[in-house]
Amino acid sequence: MSALSQEEAKIISDLSQSHVPPKKILANLRQNGLGLDAYSKQIYNEKAKLKRLSRGDRTVMKHLIGLLEEHNYYKWFRTDETTHAVTDLMWAHPQSVELLSKFPYVLLLDSTYKTNQYKLPLLEIVGVTPVGKIFTVAVAFLRHENEDHYTWVLQKLKRLFPPQTLPSAIVTDRELGLIKALENVFPTVPHLLCLWHINMNDWMDVRMDVYNCIKTHEEFFKDYFGGGNLVYRVLVSVAYWDNAPSPYEKWMTITDVGVVVATYYNALVLSASSLGNQTYLPLWAPEGVSQLSYEMTILFLESGSHFVYVKMNDNCPLPPFDRQWARYSNNSVAYLPEALRSRREMWDILNSV
Template identity: 40%
Template structure:
């Protein structure tokens, strides 16, 4: 007992040296998560619920745990660390791909184990691609990962008018070599015997040459939406007046884009060169940047391509939006990005199957007419809708249907055009299934028109691989060891010691005020539209000419004409609008209602020249 210790309370010190607990949520010794609360967090985390959503659920179900947000974040982090089992983000990324049987390729930097490029495709989407391989769109988005790498989405189109994510690629940069690497992997995914009818992109400099090299038999179209925006912004900048950019885009440029024949195209280009000759910089820009690629966007050229109505990359932009709604933040690691995209793709695949089954099971009242009697239940609803719209066009063309039809729907969509529908109506037999492109008749995944080619090529590839295996087995044991090592490393990348890439210091799209945001930055044309005053009041009425199409005249910014001294034409009374010739109306910039004292003509001139109609006596 002499060596035992004891506690002695000093006189005058028998009180707490801190205040008692008031809020249990902030006391680490009292609060915490029970096993049931942790299980709920795990389930909601697997469903990709955000912490701000998980917190109310835990608070409602287990109020005695006194949880706070730090508990939620800490336990989510523990779940991730337990799942990684000591693997770094790059190794976990490769492990998850193998676990979910993804088709993937990676590139490894020489001298390091960093992963600068990765191409990833969900196994279900590979099957959808091989069923519907005809249209492929691709575009790059940013603010998706902590490394600042561009995120390339490759998107396909189903006959139900839905998008599907064929694959995505995380690239270190956007050079031609990087795009070529991605396109070669896409070609390997498709196989040598199948080529898309169309690849749709914006005018990314690094993409133009690789697309032509890797897919020489595929039409490469450029997004008309991006083209129009670029033309509007550039012309407005050259003129020093953005309203002139709108006028050019909605006037002569629109006529060039929509030219239905080479003769019409040449005539409109000649008209542009005559009326805009004073702006040599515009002519240089238009010819040097766009018209040399006219076969990629002008309508009479694209009408030769079976593009199924896809002339813009809006589908890919829509896919960007879906992706970022799942990501939720812009600084996820490789494994985090994989898990979020995987969940988005799984959800997308369910929606595709749902829409396909609707076309098989439901016929729709509006498709009950004799015209569709051979098609309902055998052709996708979206195709029937397009035929119905073409039938309306047939009635509009009336007796001139054969002369004015043009057959565009047949060549671009693989569907009966107006004159074919007219003939079917006249004969009273309806449209036969043979008139429909196989794309629209494929109601089951793995049963597309190109599937036999895929199966045949797969068998050939398997036979070729067996020949190689036999050749290796007949070689020296050293050769067997070397090739076995190569195959093992290729099949088990997660064990190869790869590391995450270094952040890209030249990243694009990172906003300075919110480093967690996934929202894209404004494009050039959006900056132009937002900058400065538009010089007019936007009307909300329904005039004969859209306010975006109304020019300021072809005046330079230094002109003495000032729209600020006039009232916007949008506010012109309707009965006055009707008296203005259609040819003149698009060129009006504003109006002024002078006194009607018999000198109105002189007053108009005085107002224009002097800025004061009262000086009309000086005219």
């Protein structure tokens, strides 16, 4: 493997500054009759060398913070009191903040894992325009995924909004530390679970969640369903992991899984059919959560074994609650009957006409 010539090294440098990936750099060299003996590894090594040279004697973290300052990013970081090492770092591009001021309505928060050499979670905060286009608001590296670190990020995020402005909704996954932090920093903003995590078209994931919820609380659900045999029947019916339509004997029954779906996703589940209508509420809530995370309506057919997800208007009337809810629910969801009272009354009024 021969060394790169000065001309080849300069081309690599110029293209790297334009963020051209190594594969295309190598193709460009060969297209111009250069780098005929070069390999991708040499391109990567040269790019790493250029990064080290541009960084000088600064650490990677100091270099990153310097680049953020150089390009006028909004940035925040905090350090460990003992080691003085950076524990959390968050930044936002000025144009992203401008977009947020115009479209502050919905935010999506999600973390990626093990995608960087430091194995730190990267939290991405995304906004949505009225035409469904998404844009990155800010990103943050966090030392730990817990309430303290998420609270720090959300407090900085709040500063990016124009005065007297808050989002209309924040969408996340079921990360409990993040949910707790949202309760503290954005207490008046509705919190929803992401459709990626409650994708009603992806029944394989729903089946797995229902199965794991029942298995984790098996003794509780034995009492709820009225015996171990009934719990076993429900587990057998949901234990189908192929990402394809399930056979008839594996069809889930809404009267069995409705309360489990509601509890696992901290959701209100409205079940409607010609056979009867019912509202399923969570039997307990995630620790520190004092509001529903999601609301879904399920229209079921075929004697309750085949059902589809439909969208209803906000604050629609609610049919009677599951009869066993009052007996089996705990104090974490005791607020629900009063919070939903007007919607229940609306249902009764409509049915009395």
